[in-house]
Amino acid sequence: MLNETPLYFGDDEEQLFGVLHIPVKNNLNCGFVFCHPFAEEKLWAHRVYVSFARTLVEMGYTVLRFDHRGYGDSDGAFSELNVQTYISDIKVAISYLHNSQQNLESVGLFGYRLGASFALNVSQQQVVSGPVILWDPIIDGDRYMQEFLRSHLSTQLAVYGEVKENREQLVENMNKGEYVNVEGYDLAINQFNSISAVNLKNTTINKGRFLIVQVGRTEKPKKQSVDLSESINAQLECVVEEPFWREIKQFYYQANNLSTAAVNWLGSEK
Amino acid sequence: MKKTPVTFKNKNGLTLHGILEQPVNDLDKSTAILFLSPGIKMRVAPHQLYNKMSRHFVGLGYTVLRFDFYGLGDSEGEVTEMMLADLYRSIQEGRYVDDTLSAIEWLSKEVNKNKFLLTGLCGGAITGLLSAEKDDRINGLLGLGIPVILDGSKVDAAKNLTAGHMNRLQKGYVRKIFDPKSWMRLLTFQSDYRIIFNILKKNIRKRLVSPEATASADINRVDINDNTNPLFAPAVFKMLERDAKINFIFSGSDRLDWEYEEKFVSLYKNKLNQYEGEALSVCTIDDANHILSLPKWQNEMIEISTSWLSKNFNDNQV
Numbered sequence: 283m284l285n286e287t288p289l290y291f292g293d294d295e296e297q298l299f300g301v302l303h304i305p306v307k308n309n310l311n312c313g314f315v316f317c318h319p320f321a322e323e324k325l326w327a328h329r330v331y332v333s334f335a336r337t338l339v340e341m342g343y344t345v346l347r348f349d350h351r352g353y354g355d356s357d358g359a360f361s362e363l364n365v366q367t368y369i370s371d372i373k374v375a376i377s378y379l380h381n382s383q384q385n386l387e388s389v390g391l392f393g394y395r396l397g398a399s400f401a402l403n404v405s406q407q408q409v410v411s412g413p414v415i416l417w418d419p420i421i422d423g424d425r426y427m428q429e430f431l432r433s434h435l436s437t438q439l440a441v442y443g444e445v446k447e448n449r450e451q452l453v454e455n456m457n458k459g460e461y462v463n464v465e466g467y468d469l470a471i472n473q474f475n476s477i478s479a480v481n482l483k484n485t486t487i488n489k490g491r492f493l494i495v496q497v498g499r500t501e502k503p504k505k506q507s508v509d510l511s512e513s514i515n516a517q518l519e520c521v522v523e524e525p526f527w528r529e530i531k532q533f534y535y536q537a538n539n540l541s542t543a544a545v546n547w548l549g550s551e552k
Numbered sequence: 553m554k555k556t557p558v559t560f561k562n563k564n565g566l567t568l569h570g571i572l573e574q575p576v577n578d579l580d581k582s583t584a585i586l587f588l589s590p591g592i593k594m595r596v597a598p599h600q601l602y603n604k605m606s607r608h609f610v611g612l613g614y615t616v617l618r619f620d621f622y623g624l625g626d627s628e629g630e631v632t633e634m635m636l637a638d639l640y641r642s643i644q645e646g647r648y649v650d651d652t653l654s655a656i657e658w659l660s661k662e663v664n665k666n667k668f669l670l671t672g673l674c675g676g677a678i679t680g681l682l683s684a685e686k687d688d689r690i691n692g693l694l695g696l697g698i699p700v701i702l703d704g705s706k707v708d709a710a711k712n713l714t715a716g717h718m719n720r721l722q723k724g725y726v727r728k729i730f731d732p733k734s735w736m737r738l739l740t741f742q743s744d745y746r747i748i749f750n751i752l753k754k755n756i757r758k759r760l761v762s763p764e765a766t767a768s769a770d771i772n773r774v775d776i777n778d779n780t781n782p783l784f785a786p787a788v789f790k791m792l793e794r795d796a797k798i799n800f801i802f803s804g805s806d807r808l809d810w811e812y813e814e815k816f817v818s819l820y821k822n823k824l825n826q827y828e829g830e831a832l833s834v835c836t837i838d839d840a841n842h843i844l845s846l847p848k849w850q851n852e853m854i855e856i857s858t859s860w861l862s863k864n865f866n867d868n869q870v
Contacts, residue, residue, distance in 0.1 A: 284567070284628060286567075286569075286626070288557035288558075288559065288569055288626065289557060290555070290557065299557065299571075301569075301626055321599075322598060322599065325592075325593050325594065325596070325598065326592075328592075328594060328625065329592065329623075329624065329625075329631075332625075332626060353600070354596055354600075355555070355557070355571050355595075355596065355603070360600075437841065437845065440805065440841065441805050441839050441840075441841055442839070463845060463846055463847065465598070465599060465843070465845055466598055466599025466600075466601065466843060466844070466845035466846075467599055468847070529636075530636075531635055531636060531637070531705070532634060532635060532636065533592065533631065533633055533634060533635060533636045533638075533639050535623075535630065535631055535632075
């Protein structure tokens with residue numbers, strides 16, 4: 283028996299869609315706001331996300347999953363977004379969860395991929411009272427955006443048989459005020475520049491409890507993950523998973539290794 | 553547009569999640585439109601394609617329900633398939649027909665509609681077609697990139713390529729001859745050798761067979777029995793025979809277009825003639841990819857859909 287309520291919250295002009303998961307037993311009075319990944323990664327990873335929410339609820343946590351503006355069933359347009367709008371949405375979701383569930387003594391954050399980077403960003407700007415779980419945070423935004431643009435080149439190749447515009451030209455088009463359509467997402471220069479500027483290498487946070495779970499083909503920690511975990515005083519776990527945030531041959535219903543790392547850490551935190 | 557998050561039960565008691573979207577103006581068409589999820593991409597579809605379509609259709613006066621099948625999106629239930637291709641196959645064999653019928657039942661009670669049009673991309677389209685066999689209240693199907701074949705992790709896709717798909721792949725390989733990265737892929741065993749082998753085989757066969765024999769034989773013929781979905785043709789004709797309307801829209805760069813032509817139309821040409829243009833409309837959007845990622849392709853698809861809707865489903869609720 284699941285207690286899950288789909289709802290709209292936030293600004294009347296631009297409402298956010300969310301699903302509120304409430305534990306039916308062993309309520310720990312601690313909540314989590316979930317911060318989803320970027321563009322189509324959100325859809326590929328969605329079921330893993332839902333499964334992880336249900337795992338936390340089973341443990342007694344309250345969870346609010348929500349769609350950022352311009353995503354899923356929320357209002358707004360993707361083309362209008364930038365890092366500030368993502369961060370502001372997360373803050374609105376935290377407030378909503380606090381206000382609607384007054385039993386909650388603390389609210390933490392869970393983020394995945396770029397959602398993890400934004401969760402960390404929020405943790406820098408305000409004290410997050412609960413645990414912060416970061417799955418595979420995007421540390422270098424510039425590199426991530428370049429990879430995103432590469433999908434545009436692949437589409438050109440598939441459709442026209444040649445690359446008509448390279449990455450530099452695509453950026454130039456955005457600088458002229460045009461959108462660059464990547465996998466159906468209209469990317470504008472504001473969003474492109476602000477995500478490109480995301481760089482977690484120099485992040486320092488003094489307060490909060492953080493878990494970083496690095497995802498890779500081996501369990502060997504990468505230097506950038508170690509550096510980040512040291513700079514924010516986070517526990518680092520390294521797990522092996524397939525890159526289920528994009529199209530792969532397997533159907534990922536849940537990410538057991540990621541989930542177990544987070545559950546164990548939360549267990550040790552209690 | 554009025555948007556309401558809704559939940560309802562499927563036949564097995566699992567809660568399905570959806571968004572009900574209704575016009576706020578005086579327009580209220582008697583037909584409701586259900587969007588059926590494509591593959592695992594839930595009720596919004598890739599890059600929110602369904603939201604974009606829905607906004608337009610609600611603007612025309614239609615009530616729309618977009619919802620998630622069990623085990624996908626936000627809905628309850630589990631999917632146990634480990635491979636995507638096997639999940640796709642189960643969808644192509646009708647896995648979500650019952651969920652669709654549950655949604656229709658719920659809609660008919662909640663919004664007092666008794667005519668339904670189903671729409672969807674890929675897996676959503678085939679689910680719509682197979683559902684239409686089971687409920688006569690479904691009087692229209694707007695199918696985007698509908699698959700005619702059955703996927704599956706054990707199906708050898710290379711063996712079942714259509715001639716159109718092979719020609720396109722061949723052009724791609726020819727272009728890559730001077731690309732060092734492609735040679736690297738080939739030499740490090742990352743290329744799909746079965747596809748390359750099949751293309752070479754086809755070309756060698758073409759050269760060996762005399763022009764006379766080639767003229768008399770259909771050189772584009774592929775073994776249509778291998779992976780064609782046996783449920784597809786009967787479901788199409790069942791809809792057409794009861795005068796329900798079908799609009800198939802394909803994407804010009806998508807293998808599904810060639811598969812529809814070579815594994816369905818070429819076999820049923822005569823039978824299809826009597827329905828074409830009236831009960832059955834088929835269009836292809838030039839160059840478009842499977843997910844209709846560019847706005848110009850989306851606009852063309854919405855334009856075609858709108859004109860088909862206004863021709864066939866324009867009556868207002870009494």
